[in-house]
Amino acid sequence: MKMDLAEDMTRPSAPPSDMPLPAVPRDLSRWALFLDIDGTLLDIAPSPDAVRIPPDLPGMLDTLREQAGGALALVTGREIRKVDEFFAPICFPVAGVHGAELRMPDGSRKGTPISPALPGIISELQVFVDANPGLLLERKARAVAVHYRQAPELGDEVEAHVRLLVETQETGLEVQPGKMVVEIRPHGVDKGRAIELFMEDAPYAGRLPLVIGDDWTDEAAFRTANARGGVSIRVGRDTRPTEASARLLDPTAVRAWLASVLESVTV
Numbered sequence: 001m002k003m004d005l006a007e008d009m010t011r012p013s014a015p016p017s018d019m020p021l022p023a024v025p026r027d028l029s030r031w032a033l034f035l036d037i038d039g040t041l042l043d044i045a046p047s048p049d050a051v052r053i054p055p056d057l058p059g060m061l062d063t064l065r066e067q068a069g070g071a072l073a074l075v076t077g078r079e080i081r082k083v084d085e086f087f088a089p090i091c092f093p094v095a096g097v098h099g100a101e102l103r104m105p106d107g108s109r110k111g112t113p114i115s116p117a118l119p120g121i122i123s124e125l126q127v128f129v130d131a132n133p134g135l136l137l138e139r140k141a142r143a144v145a146v147h148y149r150q151a152p153e154l155g156d157e158v159e160a161h162v163r164l165l166v167e168t169q170e171t172g173l174e175v176q177p178g179k180m181v182v183e184i185r186p187h188g189v190d191k192g193r194a195i196e197l198f199m200e201d202a203p204y205a206g207r208l209p210l211v212i213g214d215d216w217t218d219e220a221a222f223r224t225a226n227a228r229g230g231v232s233i234r235v236g237r238d239t240r241p242t243e244a245s246a247r248l249l250d251p252t253a254v255r256a257w258l259a260s261v262l263e264s265v266t267v
């Protein structure tokens with residue numbers, strides 16, 4: 001059975017001593033904020049559509065964006081259309097599908113081509129999921145995810161099956177493991193590269209990236225933040241290796257920390 005180390009909420013709540021809590025930035029004009037969604041801003045739920053959006057979260061993020069001169073983006077494995085549903089009516093700049101879709105602050109979009117191999121892989125995965133109760137298929141335009149949260153004992157089998165489909169032929173796709181999920185995303189994209197693209201232009205250019213994330217896909221974003229002298233904050237209680245330099249324990253702590261950032265700049 002796969003270990004979902006990144007989110008075992010039953011563990012004691014003390015952070016590892018070598019990972020400090022992040023300092024609260026006082027001058028938001030120096031920072032560009034890049035925030036992951038699932039497991040960071042939102043608590044993990046039993047299934048992708050069961051997440052709860054805290055009612056005050058969209059407004060708080062919007063105020064943060066305003067206080068940061070617009071230099072905030074959501075960087076997520078979700079599709080942009082799903083992010084818009086979550087935060088409606090507010091439309092944030094977004095890197096969706098682990099960086100395969102981008103919406104810039106002016107509303108312009110960039111996206112990687114859809115792999116011609118994807119429809120066939122999705123059909124095969126649907127058969128696999130139908131044959132294994134508890135598995136759930138999440139379809140995206142450029143990607144697909146097999147969730148095993150309701151059948152954790154199938155984690156290894158899911159990953160092996162997905163790797164077989166993706167890695168034994170030329171697909172232009174890559175396997176992206178996550179929390180109780182194995183995803184397939186376009187080759188050559190990651191959250192770090194997405195942040196680099198945002199950082200090329202106003203209002204992000206010239207600022208320091210501050211990245212908050214909780215999962216394997218966020219490690220590329222942490223590397224980008226670190227390489228640019230920014231701050232990388234890992235969310236979680238476990239001790240798995242990470243390139244982040246600071247830690248917050250869970251999404252509740254993230255939301256409280258972001259509220260404290262706002263307080264420190266608006267007082």
Ligand SMILES: O=P(O)(O)OC[C@H]1O[C@H](O[C@H]2O[C@H](CO)[C@@H](O)[C@H](O)[C@H]2O)[C@H](O)[C@@H](O)[C@@H]1O
Pocket residue numbers: 036037038039040043044045046047048049051075076077078079138145147149178179180181183215217
């Ligand atoms: O990059 P993120 O914003 O963290 O998105 C990563 C994936 O998150 C979602 O799946 C995860 O959250 C679900 C809801 O809490 C949970 O049920 C699932 O087990 C997690 O893997 C989402 O469904 C994926 O599309 C995202 O790529």
Ligand SMILES: [Mg+2]
Pocket residue numbers: 036037038039040213214215
């Ligand atoms: Mg996440």
